[in-house]
Amino acid sequence: MGSVPNQIQERPSAAPKMARPVRRGFMALLRNPRARTRLIVTLIVFLISLMFVFPLYWMLVLSTHTLQEVSAFPPPLLFGTALGDNLSRLLEAFSPLQAIWNSLLVAVPKTLGLVLISALAGYGFSRYARLTTAQWLLSAVLATLFFPPSLGLIPFFLEMKVFGWLNTFLPLIIPAMASAFGVIWMNTYISAAIPRELYEAAELDGAGPMTTFWRVVLPIIRPGLSALAVWTFIGTWNDFQIPLIILNDADKFTMPLALTTLSAMRSSDTPAIMLGTALGILPVFLIFAFLSRQFISGLTSGAVKS
Numbered sequence: 001m002g003s004v005p006n007q008i009q010e011r012p013s014a015a016p017k018m019a020r021p022v023r024r025g026f027m028a029l030l031r032n033p034r035a036r037t038r039l040i041v042t043l044i045v046f047l048i049s050l051m052f053v054f055p056l057y058w059m060l061v062l063s064t065h066t067l068q069e070v071s072a073f074p075p076p077l078l079f080g081t082a083l084g085d086n087l088s089r090l091l092e093a094f095s096p097l098q099a100i101w102n103s104l105l106v107a108v109p110k111t112l113g114l115v116l117i118s119a120l121a122g123y124g125f126s127r128y129a130r131l132t133t134a135q136w137l138l139s140a141v142l143a144t145l146f147f148p149p150s151l152g153l154i155p156f157f158l159e160m161k162v163f164g165w166l167n168t169f170l171p172l173i174i175p176a177m178a179s180a181f182g183v184i185w186m187n188t189y190i191s192a193a194i195p196r197e198l199y200e201a202a203e204l205d206g207a208g209p210m211t212t213f214w215r216v217v218l219p220i221i222r223p224g225l226s227a228l229a230v231w232t233f234i235g236t237w238n239d240f241q242i243p244l245i246i247l248n249d250a251d252k253f254t255m256p257l258a259l260t261t262l263s264a265m266r267s268s269d270t271p272a273i274m275l276g277t278a279l280g281i282l283p284v285f286l287i288f289a290f291l292s293r294q295f296i297s298g299l300t301s302g303a304v305k306s
Helices: 003-010 014-031 033-062 067-071 083-093 096-127 132-146 149-163 180-193 196-204 209-220 222-237 241-246 255-265 270-301
Strands: none
Touching: 033 270, 067 270, 083 255, 083 270, 096 132, 096 180, 096 209, 096 222, 096 255, 096 270, 132 180, 149 241, 180 222, 196 209, 209 222, 222 270, 241 255, 255 270
């Protein structure tokens, strides 16, 4: 029985033995030029990512603190307990759910319509690219990209007034479905992704132009459609100029307009403004995550077999 403590005392520690292989592996990693370069690039990318992520994190942190805590120095870096009070003050200024719903009523139909129309137009220009008329029309569409949108702002307002569409969501949806950028994007994507042999094979099978589009072209161009949808949705969600001149009722304000109203009413209430901004960008993150999964599935499912 007396030898047991001695054996326990004489047992060597396992920590140094475990640390030596780790240290040797790290030193071997530093001696490898390629691995060292990868490590440096990874650290640089991590630091750059941290620069972009930290403002979003700090916005969430400030939305959970009181105004006194936000104004203190050094500023808080961890979450607080004043989220409920900030939310109550935010609801006194405007309804975030109503603003989010209004933005969705504009962004979702516009995105769906723009993506569909751009895909059909891009498909037509790509399939009949050899026709002189198609080349002239595509050049005309491309030329419209050189005109700034603000140049037609006054004629657009007068036109919507003649239609009786002021203070409605229609001017934000229907005219915007015709996008020169979307047509050029889909035409370029379809021309690169769909070989002409695929059109000829579909014609031999008896498929017409629209059948070829829905059953052959559409499954292959889903990555391009997803990218255009993400771009359109985010741009529509953040649009401020057109809703500002079209919408008058506060109940119809989209999220950017509602946040501007909040800033005007509570310019010094930083926690409430940060909370409203966080609620405003939350749907964008959710939609982006959903369309990102669609984008990956499109890359794996759509392919041309030679």
